[in-house]
Amino acid sequence: MNLLAIVGPTASGKTNISLAVAQKLNAEIVCVDSMLVYREFNVGTAKPTLPQRTLVPHHVIDVIHAEDTFSAFDFCQQATKAIQDIQSRGKIPLLVGGTGFYLKALETGMVKVPDVPKQIRAELEAQVQDEKEREALYAEFQTIDPELSQKVPIQNTYRLIRAMEVYRASGIPFSKFLNQAPQTPKFKIQKIGLEVSKEHLLKNIEQRTSNMISEGLLDEVSELVKKYPSHLKPMKSVGYKEAILHLQGKMPLVEMKERIGFSTWQLAKRQLTWFRRDAQIQWIGGQDAALVDKIQAFC
Incomplete structure:
Protein backbone atom coordinates (compact mmCIF):
# COMPACT_ATOMS: atom_id res chain seq x y z
CA MET A 1 0.00 0.00 0.00
CA ASN A 2 1.28 3.45 -0.91
CA LEU A 3 1.84 6.01 1.82
CA LEU A 4 -0.09 9.27 1.59
CA ALA A 5 1.70 12.63 1.81
CA ILE A 6 0.34 16.18 1.98
CA VAL A 7 2.96 18.66 0.80
CA GLY A 8 3.19 22.34 0.00
CA PRO A 9 5.05 25.52 0.87
CA THR A 10 5.15 27.06 4.31
CA ALA A 11 1.91 28.87 5.26
CA SER A 12 -0.16 26.92 2.70
CA GLY A 13 -2.46 25.48 5.36
CA LYS A 14 -0.93 22.01 5.72
CA THR A 15 -1.39 21.84 9.50
CA ASN A 16 -5.16 22.39 9.62
CA ILE A 17 -5.86 20.28 6.54
CA SER A 18 -3.71 17.40 7.76
CA LEU A 19 -5.40 17.40 11.17
CA ALA A 20 -8.82 17.12 9.54
CA VAL A 21 -7.66 14.41 7.12
CA ALA A 22 -5.95 12.45 9.89
CA GLN A 23 -9.13 12.38 11.98
CA LYS A 24 -11.18 11.13 9.04
CA LEU A 25 -8.67 8.43 8.13
CA ASN A 26 -7.78 7.32 11.68
CA ALA A 27 -4.23 8.40 10.87
CA GLU A 28 -1.22 9.70 12.76
CA ILE A 29 1.04 12.39 11.29
CA VAL A 30 4.69 11.87 10.39
CA CYS A 31 6.25 15.34 10.11
CA VAL A 32 8.42 15.93 7.04
CA ASP A 33 9.93 19.19 8.21
CA SER A 34 13.57 20.00 8.88
CA MET A 35 12.72 22.58 11.57
CA LEU A 36 10.10 20.70 13.58
CA VAL A 37 12.76 18.22 14.70
CA TYR A 38 14.25 20.84 17.04
CA ARG A 39 13.13 20.99 20.65
CA GLU A 40 12.45 24.47 22.10
CA PHE A 41 11.91 26.04 18.66
CA ASN A 42 8.15 26.30 18.77
CA VAL A 43 6.68 29.70 17.95
CA GLY A 44 9.01 30.57 15.09
CA THR A 45 8.50 27.21 13.41
CA ALA A 46 4.69 27.34 13.76
CA LYS A 47 4.98 23.94 15.41
CA PRO A 48 1.66 22.14 15.97
CA THR A 49 0.40 22.96 19.44
CA LEU A 50 0.13 20.44 22.27
CA PRO A 51 -3.70 20.32 21.94
CA GLN A 52 -3.31 19.60 18.21
CA ARG A 53 -0.74 16.90 18.94
CA THR A 54 -3.07 15.42 21.57
CA LEU A 55 -5.90 15.36 19.04
CA VAL A 56 -3.70 13.66 16.43
CA PRO A 57 -0.33 12.13 17.42
CA HIS A 58 2.67 13.60 15.56
CA HIS A 59 5.98 11.82 14.96
CA VAL A 60 9.53 13.00 14.09
CA ILE A 61 8.96 16.19 16.05
CA ASP A 62 11.00 17.51 19.01
CA VAL A 63 13.74 14.90 18.59
CA ILE A 64 17.02 16.89 18.78
CA HIS A 65 18.57 20.00 20.33
CA ALA A 66 19.88 23.01 18.42
CA GLU A 67 23.52 21.91 18.48
CA ASP A 68 22.77 18.39 17.21
CA THR A 69 23.12 17.35 13.57
CA PHE A 70 20.20 15.71 11.83
CA SER A 71 20.71 14.35 8.35
CA ALA A 72 18.29 13.00 5.76
CA PHE A 73 19.49 9.54 6.78
CA ASP A 74 18.52 10.29 10.39
CA PHE A 75 15.14 11.47 9.19
CA CYS A 76 14.61 8.29 7.17
CA GLN A 77 15.46 6.13 10.17
CA GLN A 78 13.08 7.98 12.48
CA ALA A 79 10.31 8.23 9.90
CA THR A 80 10.59 4.53 9.04
CA LYS A 81 10.35 3.60 12.72
CA ALA A 82 7.29 5.84 13.12
CA ILE A 83 5.61 4.47 9.98
CA GLN A 84 6.11 0.87 11.09
CA ASP A 85 4.86 1.67 14.60
CA ILE A 86 1.72 3.39 13.30
CA GLN A 87 0.95 0.56 10.89
CA SER A 88 1.52 -2.07 13.58
CA ARG A 89 -1.34 -0.51 15.55
CA GLY A 90 -3.71 -0.66 12.59
CA LYS A 91 -3.58 3.06 11.87
CA ILE A 92 -2.53 5.02 8.79
CA PRO A 93 0.71 7.05 8.62
CA LEU A 94 0.10 10.46 7.03
CA LEU A 95 3.25 12.26 5.85
CA VAL A 96 2.97 16.05 6.12
CA GLY A 97 5.50 18.77 5.45
CA GLY A 98 7.42 21.13 3.22
CA THR A 99 10.94 19.66 3.25
CA GLY A 100 11.01 18.09 -0.18
CA PHE A 101 14.46 16.56 0.22
CA TYR A 102 13.28 14.51 3.22
CA LEU A 103 10.32 13.20 1.26
CA LYS A 104 12.54 12.29 -1.67
CA ALA A 105 14.91 10.51 0.72
CA LEU A 106 12.01 8.34 1.93
CA GLU A 107 11.23 7.41 -1.67
CA THR A 108 14.78 6.67 -2.80
CA GLY A 109 16.42 5.50 0.43
CA MET A 110 19.55 6.97 2.01
CA VAL A 111 23.11 5.93 2.79
CA LYS A 112 24.68 6.20 6.23
CA VAL A 113 27.68 8.52 6.35
CA PRO A 114 30.27 8.62 9.15
CA ASP A 115 29.53 10.53 12.32
CA VAL A 116 31.27 13.90 12.41
CA PRO A 117 32.97 15.20 15.58
CA ASN A 179 26.27 7.31 -5.01
CA GLN A 180 26.15 4.13 -2.90
CA ALA A 181 23.16 1.81 -2.73
CA PRO A 182 20.64 3.04 -0.11
CA GLN A 183 20.57 1.46 3.33
CA THR A 184 17.10 2.61 4.35
CA PRO A 185 13.80 1.27 2.96
CA LYS A 186 12.22 2.80 -0.13
CA PHE A 187 8.57 3.81 0.14
CA LYS A 188 5.99 4.35 -2.56
CA ILE A 189 4.24 7.61 -1.77
CA GLN A 190 1.02 9.12 -3.11
CA LYS A 191 1.76 12.87 -2.97
CA ILE A 192 -0.92 15.53 -2.72
CA GLY A 193 0.14 19.15 -3.14
CA LEU A 194 -1.91 22.02 -1.71
CA GLU A 195 -2.49 24.55 -4.50
CA VAL A 196 -2.57 28.09 -3.10
CA SER A 197 -2.66 31.32 -5.11
CA LYS A 198 0.16 33.82 -4.65
CA GLU A 199 -2.24 36.35 -3.17
CA HIS A 200 -3.63 33.87 -0.65
CA LEU A 201 -0.17 32.62 0.29
CA LEU A 202 1.11 36.17 0.87
CA LYS A 203 -1.91 36.89 3.05
CA ASN A 204 -1.29 33.71 5.05
CA ILE A 205 2.38 34.65 5.50
CA GLU A 206 1.45 38.10 6.77
CA GLN A 207 -1.03 36.62 9.25
CA ARG A 208 1.41 33.91 10.30
CA THR A 209 4.12 36.50 11.00
CA SER A 210 1.74 38.60 13.11
CA ASN A 211 0.66 35.50 15.02
CA MET A 212 4.26 34.54 15.79
CA ILE A 213 5.00 37.94 17.27
CA SER A 214 1.81 38.06 19.33
CA GLU A 215 2.33 34.47 20.53
CA GLY A 216 5.75 35.20 22.00
CA LEU A 217 8.44 34.83 19.33
CA LEU A 218 10.69 37.42 21.00
CA ASP A 219 10.31 35.79 24.42
CA GLU A 220 11.19 32.42 22.90
CA VAL A 221 14.26 33.76 21.13
CA SER A 222 15.38 35.66 24.25
CA GLU A 223 15.63 32.33 26.05
CA LEU A 224 17.26 30.53 23.14
CA VAL A 225 20.12 33.05 22.77
CA LYS A 226 21.05 32.37 26.39
CA LYS A 227 21.65 28.71 25.53
CA TYR A 228 22.84 28.55 21.93
CA PRO A 229 25.25 30.50 19.67
CA SER A 230 23.65 32.35 16.78
CA HIS A 231 25.60 30.43 14.09
CA LEU A 232 23.72 27.17 14.68
CA LYS A 233 21.37 26.11 11.87
CA PRO A 234 18.02 26.67 13.65
CA MET A 235 19.20 30.03 15.01
CA LYS A 236 19.79 31.17 11.43
CA SER A 237 16.39 30.04 10.18
CA VAL A 238 13.53 32.29 9.13
CA GLY A 239 12.08 34.23 12.04
CA TYR A 240 14.90 33.46 14.44
CA LYS A 241 17.71 35.32 12.69
CA GLU A 242 15.52 38.43 12.35
CA ALA A 243 14.39 38.24 15.99
CA ILE A 244 18.02 37.96 17.12
CA LEU A 245 18.93 41.11 15.18
CA HIS A 246 16.01 42.94 16.78
CA LEU A 247 17.01 41.81 20.27
CA GLN A 248 20.56 43.00 19.57
CA GLY A 249 19.20 46.45 18.76
CA LYS A 250 20.18 46.13 15.09
CA MET A 251 16.68 46.03 13.61
CA PRO A 252 13.48 47.90 14.56
CA LEU A 253 10.39 45.83 15.30
CA VAL A 254 8.55 46.99 12.17
CA GLU A 255 11.52 46.05 9.98
CA MET A 256 11.86 42.72 11.75
CA LYS A 257 8.25 41.88 10.90
CA GLU A 258 8.75 42.91 7.26
CA ARG A 259 11.97 40.89 6.98
CA ILE A 260 10.34 37.78 8.44
CA GLY A 261 7.48 38.09 5.95
CA PHE A 262 9.86 38.55 3.03
CA SER A 263 12.12 35.66 4.10
CA THR A 264 9.11 33.40 4.57
CA TRP A 265 7.92 34.25 1.05
CA GLN A 266 11.38 33.48 -0.34
CA LEU A 267 11.35 30.13 1.48
CA ALA A 268 7.89 29.35 0.14
CA LYS A 269 9.06 30.05 -3.42
CA ARG A 270 12.05 27.72 -3.01
CA GLN A 271 9.79 24.98 -1.68
CA LEU A 272 7.37 25.44 -4.56
CA THR A 273 10.23 25.27 -7.06
CA TRP A 274 11.30 21.92 -5.55
CA PHE A 275 7.81 20.46 -5.53
CA ARG A 276 6.93 21.69 -9.02
CA ARG A 277 9.78 19.57 -10.39
CA ASP A 278 8.04 16.44 -9.09
CA ALA A 279 5.60 15.34 -11.78
CA GLN A 280 4.08 12.74 -9.44
CA ILE A 281 2.55 15.34 -7.13
CA GLN A 282 -1.16 15.83 -7.71
CA TRP A 283 -2.08 19.44 -6.95
CA ILE A 284 -5.50 20.27 -5.54
CA GLY A 285 -7.12 23.47 -4.33
CA GLY A 286 -10.34 24.66 -2.78
CA GLN A 287 -11.86 25.37 0.60
CA ASP A 288 -10.82 23.36 3.66
CA ALA A 289 -13.85 21.05 3.78
CA ALA A 290 -13.70 20.31 0.06
CA LEU A 291 -9.94 19.73 0.26
CA VAL A 292 -10.36 17.13 2.98
CA ASP A 293 -12.87 15.22 0.85
CA LYS A 294 -10.62 15.44 -2.21
CA ILE A 295 -7.63 14.11 -0.28
CA GLN A 296 -9.68 11.31 1.27
CA ALA A 297 -10.70 10.24 -2.23
CA PHE A 298 -7.07 9.36 -3.00
CA CYS A 299 -7.00 6.71 -0.25
Whole structure:
Protein backbone atom coordinates (compact mmCIF):
# COMPACT_ATOMS: atom_id res chain seq x y z
CA MET A 1 0.00 0.00 0.00
CA ASN A 2 1.28 3.45 -0.91
CA LEU A 3 1.84 6.01 1.82
CA LEU A 4 -0.09 9.27 1.59
CA ALA A 5 1.70 12.63 1.81
CA ILE A 6 0.34 16.18 1.98
CA VAL A 7 2.96 18.66 0.80
CA GLY A 8 3.19 22.34 0.00
CA PRO A 9 5.05 25.52 0.87
CA THR A 10 5.15 27.06 4.31
CA ALA A 11 1.91 28.87 5.26
CA SER A 12 -0.16 26.92 2.70
CA GLY A 13 -2.46 25.48 5.36
CA LYS A 14 -0.93 22.01 5.72
CA THR A 15 -1.39 21.84 9.50
CA ASN A 16 -5.16 22.39 9.62
CA ILE A 17 -5.86 20.28 6.54
CA SER A 18 -3.71 17.40 7.76
CA LEU A 19 -5.40 17.40 11.17
CA ALA A 20 -8.82 17.12 9.54
CA VAL A 21 -7.66 14.41 7.12
CA ALA A 22 -5.95 12.45 9.89
CA GLN A 23 -9.13 12.38 11.98
CA LYS A 24 -11.18 11.13 9.04
CA LEU A 25 -8.67 8.43 8.13
CA ASN A 26 -7.78 7.32 11.68
CA ALA A 27 -4.23 8.40 10.87
CA GLU A 28 -1.22 9.70 12.76
CA ILE A 29 1.04 12.39 11.29
CA VAL A 30 4.69 11.87 10.39
CA CYS A 31 6.25 15.34 10.11
CA VAL A 32 8.42 15.93 7.04
CA ASP A 33 9.93 19.19 8.21
CA SER A 34 13.57 20.00 8.88
CA MET A 35 12.72 22.58 11.57
CA LEU A 36 10.10 20.70 13.58
CA VAL A 37 12.76 18.22 14.70
CA TYR A 38 14.25 20.84 17.04
CA ARG A 39 13.13 20.99 20.65
CA GLU A 40 12.45 24.47 22.10
CA PHE A 41 11.91 26.04 18.66
CA ASN A 42 8.15 26.30 18.77
CA VAL A 43 6.68 29.70 17.95
CA GLY A 44 9.01 30.57 15.09
CA THR A 45 8.50 27.21 13.41
CA ALA A 46 4.69 27.34 13.76
CA LYS A 47 4.98 23.94 15.41
CA PRO A 48 1.66 22.14 15.97
CA THR A 49 0.40 22.96 19.44
CA LEU A 50 0.13 20.44 22.27
CA PRO A 51 -3.70 20.32 21.94
CA GLN A 52 -3.31 19.60 18.21
CA ARG A 53 -0.74 16.90 18.94
CA THR A 54 -3.07 15.42 21.57
CA LEU A 55 -5.90 15.36 19.04
CA VAL A 56 -3.70 13.66 16.43
CA PRO A 57 -0.33 12.13 17.42
CA HIS A 58 2.67 13.60 15.56
CA HIS A 59 5.98 11.82 14.96
CA VAL A 60 9.53 13.00 14.09
CA ILE A 61 8.96 16.19 16.05
CA ASP A 62 11.00 17.51 19.01
CA VAL A 63 13.74 14.90 18.59
CA ILE A 64 17.02 16.89 18.78
CA HIS A 65 18.57 20.00 20.33
CA ALA A 66 19.88 23.01 18.42
CA GLU A 67 23.52 21.91 18.48
CA ASP A 68 22.77 18.39 17.21
CA THR A 69 23.12 17.35 13.57
CA PHE A 70 20.20 15.71 11.83
CA SER A 71 20.71 14.35 8.35
CA ALA A 72 18.29 13.00 5.76
CA PHE A 73 19.49 9.54 6.78
CA ASP A 74 18.52 10.29 10.39
CA PHE A 75 15.14 11.47 9.19
CA CYS A 76 14.61 8.29 7.17
CA GLN A 77 15.46 6.13 10.17
CA GLN A 78 13.08 7.98 12.48
CA ALA A 79 10.31 8.23 9.90
CA THR A 80 10.59 4.53 9.04
CA LYS A 81 10.35 3.60 12.72
CA ALA A 82 7.29 5.84 13.12
CA ILE A 83 5.61 4.47 9.98
CA GLN A 84 6.11 0.87 11.09
CA ASP A 85 4.86 1.67 14.60
CA ILE A 86 1.72 3.39 13.30
CA GLN A 87 0.95 0.56 10.89
CA SER A 88 1.52 -2.07 13.58
CA ARG A 89 -1.34 -0.51 15.55
CA GLY A 90 -3.71 -0.66 12.59
CA LYS A 91 -3.58 3.06 11.87
CA ILE A 92 -2.53 5.02 8.79
CA PRO A 93 0.71 7.05 8.62
CA LEU A 94 0.10 10.46 7.03
CA LEU A 95 3.25 12.26 5.85
CA VAL A 96 2.97 16.05 6.12
CA GLY A 97 5.50 18.77 5.45
CA GLY A 98 7.42 21.13 3.22
CA THR A 99 10.94 19.66 3.25
CA GLY A 100 11.01 18.09 -0.18
CA PHE A 101 14.46 16.56 0.22
CA TYR A 102 13.28 14.51 3.22
CA LEU A 103 10.32 13.20 1.26
CA LYS A 104 12.54 12.29 -1.67
CA ALA A 105 14.91 10.51 0.72
CA LEU A 106 12.01 8.34 1.93
CA GLU A 107 11.23 7.41 -1.67
CA THR A 108 14.78 6.67 -2.80
CA GLY A 109 16.42 5.50 0.43
CA MET A 110 19.55 6.97 2.01
CA VAL A 111 23.11 5.93 2.79
CA LYS A 112 24.68 6.20 6.23
CA VAL A 113 27.68 8.52 6.35
CA PRO A 114 30.27 8.62 9.15
CA ASP A 115 29.53 10.53 12.32
CA VAL A 116 31.27 13.90 12.41
CA PRO A 117 32.97 15.20 15.58
CA LYS A 118 31.38 18.45 16.77
CA GLN A 119 34.76 20.18 16.66
CA ILE A 120 35.01 19.70 12.89
CA ARG A 121 31.56 21.22 12.36
CA ALA A 122 32.34 24.11 14.71
CA GLU A 123 35.53 24.91 12.80
CA LEU A 124 33.72 24.87 9.46
CA GLU A 125 30.85 26.99 10.75
CA ALA A 126 33.35 29.58 11.94
CA GLN A 127 35.20 29.45 8.63
CA VAL A 128 32.16 30.22 6.47
CA GLN A 129 31.46 33.38 8.48
CA ASP A 130 34.46 35.08 6.85
CA GLU A 131 34.10 35.76 3.11
CA LYS A 132 37.72 35.01 2.18
CA GLU A 133 37.84 31.86 4.29
CA ARG A 134 34.54 30.72 2.80
CA GLU A 135 35.96 31.20 -0.70
CA ALA A 136 39.05 29.19 0.26
CA LEU A 137 36.87 26.44 1.70
CA TYR A 138 34.78 26.33 -1.45
CA ALA A 139 37.91 26.09 -3.61
CA GLU A 140 39.00 23.10 -1.51
CA PHE A 141 35.53 21.60 -1.96
CA GLN A 142 35.79 21.96 -5.74
CA THR A 143 39.15 20.19 -5.69
CA ILE A 144 38.23 17.22 -3.50
CA ASP A 145 34.66 16.72 -4.75
CA PRO A 146 34.22 18.24 -8.23
CA GLU A 147 31.08 16.17 -8.89
CA LEU A 148 29.10 17.51 -5.95
CA SER A 149 30.52 21.04 -6.10
CA GLN A 150 28.80 21.50 -9.46
CA LYS A 151 25.45 21.13 -7.67
CA VAL A 152 26.24 23.18 -4.54
CA PRO A 153 26.83 26.93 -4.95
CA ILE A 154 29.06 28.80 -2.53
CA GLN A 155 26.00 30.57 -1.12
CA ASN A 156 24.61 27.28 0.21
CA THR A 157 26.78 27.20 3.31
CA TYR A 158 24.74 24.44 4.96
CA ARG A 159 25.45 21.93 2.17
CA LEU A 160 29.03 23.19 1.83
CA ILE A 161 29.66 22.54 5.51
CA ARG A 162 27.96 19.15 5.28
CA ALA A 163 30.11 18.04 2.36
CA MET A 164 33.35 19.24 3.92
CA GLU A 165 32.69 17.85 7.39
CA VAL A 166 32.03 14.40 5.93
CA TYR A 167 35.25 14.61 3.94
CA ARG A 168 37.32 15.78 6.91
CA ALA A 169 35.86 13.08 9.14
CA SER A 170 36.28 10.24 6.65
CA GLY A 171 38.76 11.33 3.96
CA ILE A 172 36.12 10.33 1.39
CA PRO A 173 34.24 12.81 -0.84
CA PHE A 174 30.60 13.17 0.16
CA SER A 175 29.47 12.32 -3.39
CA LYS A 176 30.94 8.82 -3.00
CA PHE A 177 28.51 8.13 -0.17
CA LEU A 178 25.59 9.64 -2.07
CA ASN A 179 26.27 7.31 -5.01
CA GLN A 180 26.15 4.13 -2.90
CA ALA A 181 23.16 1.81 -2.73
CA PRO A 182 20.64 3.04 -0.11
CA GLN A 183 20.57 1.46 3.33
CA THR A 184 17.10 2.61 4.35
CA PRO A 185 13.80 1.27 2.96
CA LYS A 186 12.22 2.80 -0.13
CA PHE A 187 8.57 3.81 0.14
CA LYS A 188 5.99 4.35 -2.56
CA ILE A 189 4.24 7.61 -1.77
CA GLN A 190 1.02 9.12 -3.11
CA LYS A 191 1.76 12.87 -2.97
CA ILE A 192 -0.92 15.53 -2.72
CA GLY A 193 0.14 19.15 -3.14
CA LEU A 194 -1.91 22.02 -1.71
CA GLU A 195 -2.49 24.55 -4.50
CA VAL A 196 -2.57 28.09 -3.10
CA SER A 197 -2.66 31.32 -5.11
CA LYS A 198 0.16 33.82 -4.65
CA GLU A 199 -2.24 36.35 -3.17
CA HIS A 200 -3.63 33.87 -0.65
CA LEU A 201 -0.17 32.62 0.29
CA LEU A 202 1.11 36.17 0.87
CA LYS A 203 -1.91 36.89 3.05
CA ASN A 204 -1.29 33.71 5.05
CA ILE A 205 2.38 34.65 5.50
CA GLU A 206 1.45 38.10 6.77
CA GLN A 207 -1.03 36.62 9.25
CA ARG A 208 1.41 33.91 10.30
CA THR A 209 4.12 36.50 11.00
CA SER A 210 1.74 38.60 13.11
CA ASN A 211 0.66 35.50 15.02
CA MET A 212 4.26 34.54 15.79
CA ILE A 213 5.00 37.94 17.27
CA SER A 214 1.81 38.06 19.33
CA GLU A 215 2.33 34.47 20.53
CA GLY A 216 5.75 35.20 22.00
CA LEU A 217 8.44 34.83 19.33
CA LEU A 218 10.69 37.42 21.00
CA ASP A 219 10.31 35.79 24.42
CA GLU A 220 11.19 32.42 22.90
CA VAL A 221 14.26 33.76 21.13
CA SER A 222 15.38 35.66 24.25
CA GLU A 223 15.63 32.33 26.05
CA LEU A 224 17.26 30.53 23.14
CA VAL A 225 20.12 33.05 22.77
CA LYS A 226 21.05 32.37 26.39
CA LYS A 227 21.65 28.71 25.53
CA TYR A 228 22.84 28.55 21.93
CA PRO A 229 25.25 30.50 19.67
CA SER A 230 23.65 32.35 16.78
CA HIS A 231 25.60 30.43 14.09
CA LEU A 232 23.72 27.17 14.68
CA LYS A 233 21.37 26.11 11.87
CA PRO A 234 18.02 26.67 13.65
CA MET A 235 19.20 30.03 15.01
CA LYS A 236 19.79 31.17 11.43
CA SER A 237 16.39 30.04 10.18
CA VAL A 238 13.53 32.29 9.13
CA GLY A 239 12.08 34.23 12.04
CA TYR A 240 14.90 33.46 14.44
CA LYS A 241 17.71 35.32 12.69
CA GLU A 242 15.52 38.43 12.35
CA ALA A 243 14.39 38.24 15.99
CA ILE A 244 18.02 37.96 17.12
CA LEU A 245 18.93 41.11 15.18
CA HIS A 246 16.01 42.94 16.78
CA LEU A 247 17.01 41.81 20.27
CA GLN A 248 20.56 43.00 19.57
CA GLY A 249 19.20 46.45 18.76
CA LYS A 250 20.18 46.13 15.09
CA MET A 251 16.68 46.03 13.61
CA PRO A 252 13.48 47.90 14.56
CA LEU A 253 10.39 45.83 15.30
CA VAL A 254 8.55 46.99 12.17
CA GLU A 255 11.52 46.05 9.98
CA MET A 256 11.86 42.72 11.75
CA LYS A 257 8.25 41.88 10.90
CA GLU A 258 8.75 42.91 7.26
CA ARG A 259 11.97 40.89 6.98
CA ILE A 260 10.34 37.78 8.44
CA GLY A 261 7.48 38.09 5.95
CA PHE A 262 9.86 38.55 3.03
CA SER A 263 12.12 35.66 4.10
CA THR A 264 9.11 33.40 4.57
CA TRP A 265 7.92 34.25 1.05
CA GLN A 266 11.38 33.48 -0.34
CA LEU A 267 11.35 30.13 1.48
CA ALA A 268 7.89 29.35 0.14
CA LYS A 269 9.06 30.05 -3.42
CA ARG A 270 12.05 27.72 -3.01
CA GLN A 271 9.79 24.98 -1.68
CA LEU A 272 7.37 25.44 -4.56
CA THR A 273 10.23 25.27 -7.06
CA TRP A 274 11.30 21.92 -5.55
CA PHE A 275 7.81 20.46 -5.53
CA ARG A 276 6.93 21.69 -9.02
CA ARG A 277 9.78 19.57 -10.39
CA ASP A 278 8.04 16.44 -9.09
CA ALA A 279 5.60 15.34 -11.78
CA GLN A 280 4.08 12.74 -9.44
CA ILE A 281 2.55 15.34 -7.13
CA GLN A 282 -1.16 15.83 -7.71
CA TRP A 283 -2.08 19.44 -6.95
CA ILE A 284 -5.50 20.27 -5.54
CA GLY A 285 -7.12 23.47 -4.33
CA GLY A 286 -10.34 24.66 -2.78
CA GLN A 287 -11.86 25.37 0.60
CA ASP A 288 -10.82 23.36 3.66
CA ALA A 289 -13.85 21.05 3.78
CA ALA A 290 -13.70 20.31 0.06
CA LEU A 291 -9.94 19.73 0.26
CA VAL A 292 -10.36 17.13 2.98
CA ASP A 293 -12.87 15.22 0.85
CA LYS A 294 -10.62 15.44 -2.21
CA ILE A 295 -7.63 14.11 -0.28
CA GLN A 296 -9.68 11.31 1.27
CA ALA A 297 -10.70 10.24 -2.23
CA PHE A 298 -7.07 9.36 -3.00
CA CYS A 299 -7.00 6.71 -0.25
